[in-house]
Amino acid sequence: MDQNEHTVFAHSPPDGVEGEWEPLAEHLIKVGTLAAGCAKRMGHPEVAEALGLLHDIGKNHPDFQRYIRGKGVSVDHSTAGAVYAAKHCGAKVGRLMAFAIAGHHAGLANGLAMGGGLTPLTERLRDKPVPALPAGVELPALPATWQRISGYGGFSRAFLVRMLFACLIDADRLATEAYTAKAKGEPVDRGCAIPLATLRASLTSYLSGITQKLGTPPAPVNALRARVLDSVLEKATLPPGLFSLTVPTGGGKTLASLAFALKHAEVHAEEHDLRRVVYVIPFTSIVEQTAGEFRKALAPHDAVLEHHSNFDPKNFPSKGEDDEGKDGVHKLQLATENWDWPIVVTTAVQFFESLFSNRPSRCRKLHNIAGSVIVLDEAQTLPVKFLLPCLEAIRELATHYGCSIVLCTATQPAILKRLQFEQGLENVRELAPDPLALYQELKRVTLTRIKEPQTVDALAARLRTEPQILCIVNNRRHARDLHRAIQDQPGARLLTTSLCAAHRRAILADIKADLVEGRPVRLVATSLIEAGVDISFPVVLRAEAGIESIAQAAGRCNREGELAPELGKVLIFKPADHENHKPPPELSEFAKTAGLILDKHDDPLSLAAIEDYFKELYWLRTAHDGLDAAKILKSLDVTCKSLNFPFADIANAFQIIKDSQAPIIVPYKPAKDDIDKLLNDLNYVKRPGAIARALQQYIVQVPRDSRRKLTAAGAVRLIRCEEFGDQFAVLDNGHLYDDIEGLDWDDPTYMDAKSLICGG
Template sequence: MTFYAHSGNQPDRSDWQLLPDHLDNTARLAAERAEPRGLAAAAALTGRYHDFGKYDPAFDRVLNDGNVRVDHSTAGAALLHARASGAMRLVSEVLCYPILGHHAGLPDRTGADSSMERRLAAFRDPIDPAITAAETPDLTPAAHELVARVRGESLGFDLSLATRMLFSCVVDADYRDTEAHYAQLNGRIPDRDWPTLAELLPDWRRRFDAHMAGFAPNSDLNHLRADILSHVRGGATLPPGLFTLTVPTGGGKTLASLGFALDHAAQHGKRRIIYAIPYTSVTDQAAKIFRDLLGDGVLEHHSAIDDEKLARGDKLAPEGKEKLRLAMEDWAAPLVVTTNVQLFESLFAARPSRCRKLHNIAGSVIILDEAQCLPRKLLLPTLRMLEALCAHYRCSVVLCTATQPAFDSRQLEQGLLLEGRELAPDPEALARRLRRARIVQGGEMDDPALVAALRETPQGMVIVNSRAHALELFNAARAEGLEGLIHLTTRQYPAHRRAIIAEIRERLKSGAPCRLIATSLIEAGVDLSFPRGWRAEAGLDSCVQAAGRVNREGIWPVEDSTLTVFSAPGRKVPREVEKAASTMRNVAARHAANGGDLLSPAAIRDWFEDMYWKAGPDRLGLKLAKAMIADFKTTNFPFRTTAAEYRMIETAMVPIIIRGDAAAQKSMDALGVEAIPPAQLARALQPYTVQIPARARELLIRNGHASFHHPELRGDQFCVLDNHSLYHGDTGLWWEHAEYLGEESWLL
């Protein structure tokens, strides 16, 4: 009997893919991806047996009738497990995880019916014994590779990460070979080719040098920025690993970190640069800066359009549709700009769609912008992951921030070894030299008090803790007739926010009235400079970032450039924000004797130490970190449970597309063109998406104000706001009206 992996178009099966060919191709491609990670033999073996279950004669019915289901993911794992004994049993289990999970996702070791133990125990082999007997897998080379990927003090965590890397290599190889088969059938070869970082580095470094040379050292600030850049780039020759870059706002740390990454990659042969940012709202801005500076080769990727839904959009043969996910990002680009959520949730994920990129994270320079924003409840597993990536997968990680958190092992039990790895020249001296503003305490300030303060300030900003508060305060200020009033919030789509920020800059530059009411999105990487500002109580890290938007260029006297921190009576804030604000108040009280300088390195250090040390390891994610440490009688890894628990954002937010301009309309029209891949459409539409609560989008759809466009082709991927009157030019999307706008749209 002839066995096939994938169907084709011809009735005589002349264009169907033979199963041995697919297994050979996947093994080869997986080994190619794993070779730089030191896991080539393990990946080849995993790839060779990932679809071994397709030797089941019943699978032929799957290829003829897409509605038939046959488990073809268990047989290969069962074969490897049965052939292993003694110490090799652990090796076979490591390989079983990616084989079992290459469609459904990495399983837990025990528990649900989908767990490794239950699937292997329930397996009844339907494959001809002669086919199975002909297989002679050798686990010894894979064992040697895995031993080299673990350290004694963190054996379990390291082995779980090696399993994830194997999973990524095999999933990507499987998808690529499947994609190539169907692309040949359909005559449409997807454009997946990116130049390598090594090919681009000479030109990128020349561009970077030319750009930086254009900044004339005509001021003390520019001289200082040039000194910082030179010192940071000088650290590029240091051995790869973990680094800190502590530069106050205004010191040019974004470009300095990029300069380091380019030089470090050239010095040590790094394969790509990954720039991770806490907020989706800032990734588009950073990506634009890098594209303008470096040209092609920059990929912007975050969760504005869900990757897994993208995968269901391609209209292919039934069996191929299940696997072929053209739109999933594999991060093959030489420079990736992404969010912390996308980066870290992928590293702890179980789904193939999220894990496919992991092997391309290996060998990277990873810049963690605003590193202090890493969530406290997940801190310890996050730090373990960064440490393991550097120890075993040739990564270098730069913790880049104006307020260096207490991640060092000298400050935080189970922290990172960071002593001697600071890239900036004398951070404490930099803090003094780059001081541009003061933080003062304002006590309670309700909305009328804030409006009154803005009335007395032709150019000023107020930052609050929620979109709802920002909208209410803006409406109150507008009712009072304040001139030059501007609202900035994630209610607005990114392209709209960019236009608003450009208007703010122009007003500030010209001296025109500019009174901004915003959420915290402007605190990370948005280059604005106000004479004065007000910030609702939050963590000291947030307040320091907000202070960085006051007198950023040093135009006004420091004593007049104030950020007033206030409490907003009657405004409910998340428990984590309240805890951070309470800690800030305590630190302010302790430092009152020294003038209460909350921008001093000593105050910032105290705040971080209080936040981390006093929280205790259990509140820093110790339980989750320990969960990935196996008992080594078995590889007891709870991959699926970990993925469910490692969530940086608790509230489910979903995207909705706004008809922003002609470019947005053109991309929406293209939704009906089958030949255009979903990923291409998603990237084009990302600047026009707003993230809203899932329930709010459901209400918009139910009441006829939004719908999924071209569902026959795209499924439930692209939800578009059809009632554009809900989007306001000054305040963005008002989804709150959705619940009341059934038949009564006249209420608008």
């Protein structure tokens, strides 16, 4: 298109590309249409459409038009739409809209005070002239939106803003992505259109195949798993809402919950528009394991997206609150997902931190959670200090966003309403057949507590006496030190998150083969072995941890009932005091509470012990704000009427893991060619999302400060950091990634002595 001085544009063609410029009205209408589609399942399409039509009207200003033509500097173009919404869309609804429009580049700001480096909304709106709508843009009539939400509390109103914000962000990114791709003649690789009914048929076939291999009659544990599966499928026709699936470890709840979710979504697809499954897992380390199990079960269809925090950038380059570049490509360079897939496997950190985030990259996917079946695996491990905000989010998704939520747990559902816990969830329907009976039937081990604290030498001595034994400790350094103490023993193995996912998969495959053949396996591991890993040892040692972790560890012992129950042995021990062997801060509270229970109960997995555990961990804390340590709910109640929500402050406070981790791409030798190709391709792409997904299996997470030191020492380099920020960090000092122990970041300058010998 001729870029004459009278035409108002939103974007110019990407650098080095000859093509048509995008008129502003055309961009606004596209974004409005897409945003309305995103919000359809929430019941607010007109509001979302208006957000799309208003978000960039500031580009109508002569200063921006000079900038886009290369004759000036970038200017604020998001405030104008916010001012218009606040003035013309109703005092209350307009203010809610203003939050989303003003924040569509830098993030949702606080209403009144500075926070997160963002100017508060009130200040951005103060004394600003009301702009005119660009030619060709007309807002839809807004229905009685305020009347519909006037009864909402502060939490619900703020939640709605964040969901509408997500609609705007995703629509804006998708429209800009389509424009730049068309200008460059490139296809847009996004989403997956495989129907859930097709996936359910594949899963049914897979489960039938497993049943046929079991023989007649099946072993007791397999018969129990079949009963669980039959029960959840029978109850999949129940109306959407809240469910629990209480099945002890080893009872087959992972595939049973997926089977329920797919059938439930299919049954209610037409009336309730359920369209995807979001599977939320407590730990990053087992995301790829669960996703791999699902891919195997759903083959040949590639319909599973795994998304954790590996490539969510903390330090993305920005020149200001409205920086996007003349062509809009800057906002597409983050490897963020919008969850437009039939099945999403993610972590509790990613899921819940996104629900309380203010960042566009984190919030973008939120609207796609509406109309989902959400499975919360190990639901009792929700973060204690944020438990009440998390429960409120669960209620909100079920009540206002058409979600069904399944609380999966191997113990008792600890977050249900009861006399001691009035804030718990209500109207939760159990999917399992008689959980109490299942517990008795699946009791396959004897559990003993070792009274004396165990040093590394003491544990090593125990490991040497057993040919097949698993020892689970609470951090990577403890696991490394213990493995070094037994590395001369046959079958000594180490499994921690210092190894990338592809490396861990290969080790697990070898371990499983050795166990089947009766060869020695002395495995030292961190908690990553406890969930999503189908493996069985006759003896398991477990460092003191939360009761839910002890239950998971017990699930790796005599898993198939191959031994008599009294022959499966689980030994709980307290590690001897050592600075490097303490549990991470986020787990230490669980371990401390479990210690109290272990002192009182011979069987810490008994129903009485579990009751005591959650009474100490959750229910007794409600009187002194221990379950909402950041007072998030109170801050939203206080600002309910004024609508001055502290979005930036809440996002900063809601950090499940304070010591944030950062990814490093490691040189895993068996995949060297694949990794090299992906890294080379990364030098040329504008949108790195597909490459980021492929690289996830070659990532090791380290403390962010440790990665900074590695980078400063030249051991790690950032790829295209001017464009991608700190998303992609690759390990250049390959000596730091060991074939057995994985990544060691303690000494960034380490070199293998053998490599220093000429010809070595």
